[in-house]
Amino acid sequence: MVISGREIADSILLSCRNRIKALAQRGITPALSVIFLGDDPASRSYISQKQKSAAEIGAQVTLRNLPPDTDRKTFGSIITALNSDRTVHGIIIQRPLPPEASEVRPLLNAVVPGKDVDGFVPESGFEPPVALAVGEILKDIQTSKFKLQSSNEDKLFPWLRTLNIVILGRGETAGEPIADYFRKNNCATSIVHSRTPHPEKNIRSADIVISCVGRERVITDTNIKTGVILISVGIRRDNSGKLRGDYDEAEIQDSAAFYTPTPGGVGPVNVACLMRNLVRASEKPLQVS
DSSP: OBOOHHHHHHHHHHHHHHHHHHHHTTTOOOEEEEEEESOOHHHHHHHHHHHHHHHHHTOEEEEEEEOTTOOHHHHHHHHHHHHHOTTOOEEEEOSSOOGGGGGTGGGGGGSOGGGOTTSOSTTOSSOOHHHHHHHHHHHHHHHHHHOOOOSOGGGGHHHHTTSOEEEEOOOTTTHHHHHHHHHHTTOOEEEEOTTOSSHHHHHHTOSEEEEOOOSTTSBOTTSSOTTOEEEEOOOEEOTTSOEEOSBOHHHHTTTOSEEOOSSSSHHHHHHHHHHHHHHHHHHSOOOOO
């Protein structure tokens, strides 16, 4: 059964829109500042999705596009100013950084925790949206499979704690934060990467496979068990320029009990969860440096 990420995202964004209407009565408009070094097409596309979703719910996004080799002093002064700006509720340093940005990498954690809506800074007040997105998709599956309705996110975890979760890839923007999220909630989680012995065995034993690789047919119908739940976080473009995930949907659809499509799977939910983090940040007393 295919899971519609767009439907899940629409529900989250509707809730955000209603909360922003309440904030407007207090004269508050949620504002996100995105710092983007370089011109990576995938990152630019993701930023465009953020801008579109923010406009839909009544939030604001300001983009600062900097040269990839921006020096540490310039970058630091921008972060300091945004940390202190009471009209800015969320700050994102778009990742991954280009190779030329090595000088500013030590400043990635300079964003104050109360504005770190991406959830990457130590002691951040927020979970990474990509991890929350996977959680929302699994919550939707839980509802479909077990008919359990709940607005409480914690209700998801008793079910997940009975399952074997395998994450493919350990990148800083997806695999690692997703694994941390489930481990913090005491779910049996393992990461498979390029140096993992016997990766096929681990994948085939999984009840849930979350693939964060971004390569063609990382998952096939021969390396999964029947009834598995497949979630493709990794994306790539095929020869015709179309977005694709880590598996061929036509190939795995008869083996998987549930799976996310690409596009229209994790991506929209990821952006919606970011918007929800931004709304949460704007509802709290502003954290400034």
